Amino acid sequence: MxxxxxxxxxxxxxxxxxxxxxxxxxxxxxxxxxxxxxxxxxxxxxxxxxxxxxxxxxxxxxxxxxxxxxxxxxxxxxxxxxxxxxxxxxxxxxxxxxxxxxxxxxxxxxxxSLGINVLIQALQQITPNLESDFDIEMIEKHHNQKKDAPSGTALLLADSINEVCQTKKEYLFGRQGNHNENLRSQMGIHAVRGGTIPGEHTVLFAGQDELIELKHTALSxxxxxxxxxxxxxxxxxxxxxxxxxxxxxxx
Missing domain, CATH: 3.40.50.720 (NAD(P)-binding Rossmann-like Domain)
Structure with missing residues (x-):
């Protein structure tokens, strides 16, 4: 024991x-x-x-x-x-x-979460093949009592992606303004807070006319x-x- x-x-x-x-x-x-x-x-x-x-x-x-x-x-x-x-x-x-x-x-x-950590392995496997042609964005959602934003998990996922990128991403926490360049060298990380959501993280790879989403949802x-x-x-x-x-x- x-x-x-x-x-x-x-x-x-x-x-x-x-x-x-x-x-x-x-x-x-x-x-x-x-x-x-x-x-x-x-x-x-x-x-x-x-x-x-x-x-x-x-x-x-x-x-x-x-x-x-x-x-x-x-x-x-x-x-x-x-x-x-x-x-x-x-x-x-x-x-x-x-x-x-x-x-x-x-x-x-x-x-x-074991699932999140397997997701990290998947992200590190696919990112090198997509980095040059896809924009990478992340959306994380949590309950309204969570104090930190972005979540530690969002940063964990972002760092795991950056670890295998040839050109390191600049983290952009939310987007505001009328003259954004939306550079591929940036990774947008967006936080949502509401209700009793235990945790949800979505990584978007957005290319020309195609979109790949990897998502993990904590149900409890x-x-x-x-x-x-x-x-x-x-x-x-x-x-x-x-x-x-x-x-x-x-x-």
Missing amino acids: IRIILSGAHGRMGKVIADMVANNPTYEIVAGIDRKKGPLAPFPVYGSLSEVKEEADVVIDFSYFETVPTLLKDTQKKALPIVIATTGLPAATLNQMKKIAETIPVFFSANM RDIFANGALKAASFLVTQAPGFYSMKELLSN
Whole structure:
């Protein structure tokens, strides 16, 4: 059994993971962390990892970007592997993760969905053949409570495309004005916020008289919880290092 400390326990994703683990004997949540203290049956919830007394094998984090730096420091002190699923992280936190990964196993993905990460593989395969003749645009949709825009997943998809482009794309966040040139060297990334949409990402390859669309729709948050648990199972067997869905899918 894999013993988990769940960061962001009282959040939407924390509750999804808690429900999923309750029906899976492979995992046990021994403690939670959240700015809102108080028990979330059947485990206690603390204000920080430094307060946690229970023994664990791994930390899973679905919290808020501002809390991650302290969590990383505490995780390193306890020598615990950590799965970071929080989005909207600044560059300084990403650099901190990579530095800490020299001493503990760290897993990070801007999206824990297995489907999104297979989509990335598909995008990297087709982009080199289309880049010179197709404009590339992206539309992402999320619920009205999402704080960051564009989504971390949209940037993850855009970066995966740019990684294989001969001419690197300039990201253009929305289009406004009457004199836009709409250059092929640009990639438009457009954010929609409304209702309870869990997440939808569409990549458009628009050529002369033809259009290719690759789309991923999240129908529930369960897909992210499932990916995080798979990442935790993978990480507890790894040596110190910085890991992503690329390593998990190739394992």
